[in-house]
Amino acid sequence: MSSCEFESLEKCLETHLPEAELSEVKRILFGKETKKLDLPAAAVSAASERDFELQGFGFEASPEQLRKARRTRVGLIQNQIVLPTDAPILDQITAMHSRVGEMVEVAAMCGVNIVCFQETWTMPFAFCTREKEPWTEFAESAEEGNTTRFCQELAKKYNMVIISPILERDARHSTLWNTAVVISNTGKVLGKTRKNHIPRIGDFNESTYYMEGDSGHTVFQTQFGNIAVNICYGRHHPLNWFMFGMNGAEIIFNPSATVGALSEPMWSIEARNAAIANHCFTCAINRVGTETFKSEFTSGDGKKAHHDFGHFYGSSYVSAPDGSRSPGLSRTRDGLLVVEMDLNLNRQISDKWSFKMTGRYPEYAEELTEAVKHDFKPKVVKE
Structure with a gap:
């Protein structure tokens, strides 16, 4: 079985471990067990008809005397591109709007309050092909672009x-950014945040398309709830998560696009560590599928040119501040993960651990x- 055919760690464990051992292994790997949500039958049926995975889990906090529970439902959407990468650009964008729109409809059936899409969700992840065209044509205004207007209608509805993470075109400064647009449930653009850290790793060298966010x-x-968006590569930087937490984030979303050979062993660890260290919930979203490009490109590693980056392995999940985490979505299928969380848990864990x-x-x-000074001398004691 190839790595891209491997469905999920959770299914592998459930298939091959005895029940008694399975519960203990899950406790060690995933922390306190998350309860399964009873999702509406209509939503389950719609997800099946539209051919995407639907899972729902919940994190609970202890009852308090002076505060009511603060329950919020988030939805994480992971998906493959719909059309080939050489299809007309507008057709690709329209197809993605249609696909994700039908998944958002199911999220609404499940009572989701906040939904997050994957990194640059309206297009192939083409930022390492060494080509500017046609990929820069996918860039849109964060405030007035077609995709933002589409999301505003969904938010109000x-x-x-x-x-909505997109490739942003800032026309005033002739600049491209990797940007997440945050749209309020009223339909207004609440604001945007730009990718703070740009990878320079083999294929994933994106610095010729956009620079570090401002x-x-x-x-x-x-x-x-108070939310923040830590885009993709920023998850490798603990201080990036830390500063979102210092500014009061209760939920930090991490929309990503990353492949198995590069990062999969780190994937299940980083967002979970960040939730623990910063007393908040973290939501890791990764796209899924293998995207093939017409022109070959190299990776700067001496190997032969190729037509794809590898398999985007999905596996989206949510972590809580107590170190527990939900099971992940599939490594191979489109999916919607619905997670209910009581935000009171953040302060409860903060009071317990006091980080x-x-x-x-x-x-x-x-x-x-x-x-950071040029004349810095590390504080090292030598014999």
């Missing part, structure tokens, strides 16, 4: 906050200030 670590206050209270932030800041 379903009373849902929508996080929006800092913005947190968006919505009716359903923020015990952090030595003035000392860290002082030492970082010194570390």
